[in-house]
Amino acid sequence: MNHTLKKSLVFAVIFILLCSLVPLTLLLSSNKNNNRKRNEQNPANEEKLILGFSQIGSESAWRTRNTESIFEAAEANNIQIIFDDAQQKQENQLKAIRSFIVYQVDVIAFVPIVEDGWDNVLQEAKDAGIPVIIVDRQINADSSLYAGFLGENGFEEGFSAANFLVKKCKDKEGPVNILELYGTENSSVVINRAEGFRSVIKKEPRYNIIRTENGDFLRSRGKEIADKIIQENGGFKLGNTKIDVIYSHNDSMTLGLLDSFNNNKIAPQDFIIISIDAEQKSIDALVRGELNCVVECNPNLGPTLMKLVKEIAQGNPIAPVTYMNETIFTEDDDFSTYTPRGY
Numbered sequence: 220m221n222h223t224l225k226k227s228l229v230f231a232v233i234f235i236l237l238c239s240l241v242p243l244t245l246l247l248s249s250n251k252n253n254n255r256k257r258n259e260q261n262p263a264n265e266e267k268l269i270l271g272f273s274q275i276g277s278e279s280a281w282r283t284r285n286t287e288s289i290f291e292a293a294e295a296n297n298i299q300i301i302f303d304d305a306q307q308k309q310e311n312q313l314k315a316i317r318s319f320i321v322y323q324v325d326v327i328a329f330v331p332i333v334e335d336g337w338d339n340v341l342q343e344a345k346d347a348g349i350p351v352i353i354v355d356r357q358i359n360a361d362s363s364l365y366a367g368f369l370g371e372n373g374f375e376e377g378f379s380a381a382n383f384l385v386k387k388c389k390d391k392e393g394p395v396n397i398l399e400l401y402g403t404e405n406s407s408v409v410i411n412r413a414e415g416f417r418s419v420i421k422k423e424p425r426y427n428i429i430r431t432e433n434g435d436f437l438r439s440r441g442k443e444i445a446d447k448i449i450q451e452n453g454g455f456k457l458g459n460t461k462i463d464v465i466y467s468h469n470d471s472m473t474l475g476l477l478d479s480f481n482n483n484k485i486a487p488q489d490f491i492i493i494s495i496d497a498e499q500k501s502i503d504a505l506v507r508g509e510l511n512c513v514v515e516c517n518p519n520l521g522p523t524l525m526k527l528v529k530e531i532a533q534g535n536p537i538a539p540v541t542y543m544n545e546t547i548f549t550e551d552d553d554f555s556t557y558t559p560r561g562y
Contacts (some may be wrong), residue, residue: 232245236421238463239367240434265406267299268532271319272331276307278436278469280498281560284562285330285518292521298528307403309333311331316340320347326351326528333367333405334359341365350531354524367537369524370544373408377415379547380466383512385419396460397428399477400467402436410497412468429460434472441467441475449483470496470513477509498547499560506554519562520535 229298254357269294277283301324303315309332319327320343327349332338334357341364344351388395397420401409414432420426434440449455457464467473473494480487487509494501497515503512520543527537548557 240254252526267297267461268326268528269299269301269322270528271301271303271316271322271324271327273303273305273315273319273327275305275312275330275332276305277304279438279469279496280500280562281470281516285520287394288521289524290521292525295522296525296529298464298525304425305332307332309336311395313340320344320349320469323347324349326350326352326530326534328524329355330355331358331407332356332403334410335405336406336416338364352524352527352537353530354520355408362539366531367527367539368540369520369527369541370543371408372542373394373411374415375542376495376516376545377412377417377458378419379514380412380413380495380512381419383418383514383547383549384464384466384491384493385423387453387511393425395426396465397426397450397462397466398457398462399428400434400441400465400472402434402468402472404433404435405476409468415539416466428466429457429462430561433539434475435465437471438473438478441472442478443475445476445479446474446483449479449485455480455483455485465490467492467494468494469516470494470501473510474500474504477504479486497546497560498562500549501534502557505548505550506557509552511550513548514543519543 255294272289274286277284277286290300301319301320301322303311305311305315312329314331316327316329318342327344328351331353337358337360341351345364351365353365353368353370357368357370384395399413401413403409417428425477432442432444443554445455448457452458463472465476473492477487479485492510493512493514494510495514495516497513501510501513505513523541523543527541530537
């Protein structure tokens with residue numbers, strides 16, 4: 220076969236292949252247009268909304284349930300989640316939010332570890348046209364930079380805890396000395412729970428917060444704090460000052476405190492112990508008489524979050540603040556009416 224004939228055959232094959240690709244290209248284009256038309260006619264066929272969600276970590280059963288609630292609700296609402304675990308570091312959250320912006324998610328939601336330091340990244344999200352929902356903990360930032368807040372009312376939780384204490388001690392004579400265990404420093408929930416509690420007890424001088432300790436919302440830290448106090452003072456007291464009340468900002472620290480009491484053969488019934496969260500283990504401790512009051516902080520905000528996500532994804536405004544419904548469990552309750560907490 221001569222060179223000219225070979226060259227002609229090659230060109231012929233290429234021509235045939237190109238001719239066969241033209242209908243395929245037209246078919247793919249037609250299918251894409253048809254799919255677009257079907258999506259316009261039937262919203263159920265539309266692509267999923269994409270939510271970028273940054274959680275602060277998994278430091279407690281409450282936090283784990285909080286994350287589960289969000290994933291469950293997202294699946295029920297056909298919303299895709301791009302998830303990031305910040306592992307208790309703000310710098311990790313900042314990186315995650317910027318990655319959500321690059322990915323061009325539809326909505327960003329995050330649980331801020333601390334109150335400050337969010338303005339720049341929120342401005343970046345706003346410039347990219349991506350609305351942001353603040354979840355669980357509040358921030359110090361220009362409110363125009365985010366769509367709204369969803370979570371607990373920390374001030375009201377502290378307020379409820381103090382109201383229980385005042386009622387409990389109404390017939391008690393003399394000073395009431397309080398040890399306060401608080402969580403992550405500079406987080407809004409710590410600030411609000413402390414302010415709510417103090418707004419009540421400041422009305423009566425006999426209520427004294429004699430020490431505040433940072434337990435970082437961790438069970439291990441709650442135990443460490445109690446162990447140290449016992450070792451340094453020969454019992455759960457501060458020098459010669461009796462501790463009457465323990466006000467703990469979350470159940471994990473409270474349970475750590477009870478671990479220490481158990482190891483050191485100290486009776487929790489000798490104190491008034493108030494906790495916040497209402498995990499199942501703390502409710503069990505309340506039923507056993509080891510706690511006196513547990514203020515609920517509701518972790519099941521997933522369904523409400525997804526409603527807000529869909530609203531702002533459609534360009535609709537949402538309320539600046541949405542609080543979860545919460546209740547209070549006390550030693551005076553009918554325990555037979557309790558239902559399992561699920562976390």
